[in-house]
Amino acid sequence: MKIIIISYQKILFQGNIISIIAPGYCGYFQILKNHAPLISILKNGFLKLELESEKKKIKIKGGFLQVKKNMVIIIL
Known part of the structure; x- marks a missing residue:
């Protein structure tokens, strides 16, 4: 699954991931491969990003997340 995390200044992260856990409005949720739009x-x-060889944690102050066809786009 591909991901791109964009802030108003630059691209914070771009690459392939196994899963992502994100802080939604009503609590944390997880996205895996073949998730519904x-x-x-x-x-x-x-x-919380799980890559093939490591895990990453990125602190955010809100934003938007879109999942479509195994592509996650996050705008902060």
């Missing part, structure tokens, strides 16, 4: 508001918290 989804748009969500994100609140303050951490994006």
